[in-house]
Amino acid sequence: MNGKGSLSERRLLIAFSVVAGSFVISTVYSQFRVRIIDEEALSIADRVSPNIEHLAAARAELRRLPELAQLYSKAHGEDRPVDPMLLGSLRARLREDLDRYNERSDDPKAAEISREISGDAKRLDQLLDLWERGLWKRDFAAAELLAQTEVLPAADQTNAAILRAMEINAGEARRLALNIAAVRNNGVRVLLVLMACSTAVSVLVTMFAVGAMRDYRELQESHSELLRQRADELEQFAGRVAHDILNPLGTVGMAMELVLRERELPQSARGRLLRGQSNLQRVKRFVDGLLGFARAGAKPERDASTDVRGALDELRAELEPYAKEAGVALLVQDVPCHAVACNPGILMSLLENLVRNAIKYIGNPSEKRVELRVMEETTAVRFEVQDSGPGLAPELQARVFEPYFRAPGSPQAGIGLGLATVKRLVEAHGGSVGVRSEQGRGCLFWFCLPKSLDQTKLELGGPNRTKCESAPKDTKRHELTTRGAAAV
Helix, strand or coil: CHHHHHHHHHHHHHHHHHHHHHHHHHHHHHHHHHHHHHHHHHHHHHHHHHHHHHHHHHHHHHHHHHHHHHHHHHHHHCCCCCCCHHHHHHHHHHHHHHHHHHHHCCCHHHHHHHHHHHHHHHHHHHHHHHHHHHHHCCCHHHHHHHHHHHHHHHHHHHHHHHHHHHHHHHHHHHHHHHHHHHHHHHHHHHHHHHHHHHHHHHHHHHHHHHHHHHHHHHHHHHHHHHHHHHHHHHHHHHHHHHHHHHHHHHHHHHHHHHHHCCCCCCHHHHHHHHHHHHHHHHHHHHHHHHHHHHCCCCCCCCCCCEEHHHHHHHHHHHHHHHHHHHCCEEEEECCCCCEECCCHHHHHHHHHHHHHHHHHCCCCCCCCEEEEEEEECCCEEEEEEEECCCCCCHHHHCCCCCCCCCCCCCCCCCCCCHHHHHHHHHHHCCCEEEEEECCCCCEEEEEEEEECHHHHHHHCCCCCCCHHHHCCCCCCEEEECCCCCCCC
């Protein structure tokens, strides 16, 4: 499965790389084509079009020369004043248009015609100068003759050169426009091909992704099946342990009890038997913890209910010797009437696990203290066990409820199933569990269990009453301490 997953990952990586490469190539190619189109368009706008505009203006001025010559001839025939300034204004505009054209005419293809226009325009300007002088001197006959024989033919020659230059610039504009169209069409075709390739690769990526997801699902299902098999094996193992170990232990415990009833038993032997019974109880708790963890996924009974105050009284009585032996002050809060939705054995198992762990791992602080608190919430009851021990490192808090987890270097014996059993049992009953800790300042383990149906009815004012209602409303704490150097 790992090899198959690695192959899928490589395929996905290659496919995504191809898609990304296609996108980059499409973008770069598009920008390259756009740059070419921009350059051609700017060439038309900044060079060709102004050239045609200036040449067209110069041609318009040249076409006015025959009209001006007729105007001067008619004025001379009627013997009325002639204004030479008209010719001077025409010359100035013609010279300005041609100068602007020559300034912008840097195209090598138009260099020859530009030189021809410059030569014709220079000769025409000289003739226009002579014509204007004749008009100023009022030598109208000579001026009219010069206009008809030299000025107008020179103007026609210059006009022809300008017309050829306009055709050259128009051809250049047409070439640039066709080039823009060709670049655009080629770009569109190439982009369509790249888009088609990207689409095809995207389809392949989708297929690879679907295959990878299928492989991942199969891997998850295989892992879940493996976990189910391990859970079944663990439950079967726990059942065998319960049958193969608990029964012989029960027989041994009964035999010890019978021996302890003998009156003539020496005191030293009686002490050893009592210690043996204590060790048997520890083995029984170990087996019960293993069995409880294996079966913790079972759903609780719907009408299950446990009186919290009664459970705390039993817990206090059971843990008093253990706390005295460890030199720990155990503070158990006396609580008002509460009932939680679980059976008494479950609640006792949860509380005993947490309190015993707190006492067991408290270490050697200046003040050895373990406190059990109970708080009522809206729909649940919250239990807290706080100690004054060394605390947990932040990286360990997230793993402390994992099965078989033990803090590195822990001096205490155990296999790490106690807190895992607590978590499984609490969550199986619809509750939640957690821990807060600071190194050097102790731990606070907590869990919440839903209120029982009887408790809910009581709070709503129903007829059902729980047995803890008649208990006194005293909330003082019971403190169990040891006498000696370790006592608080």
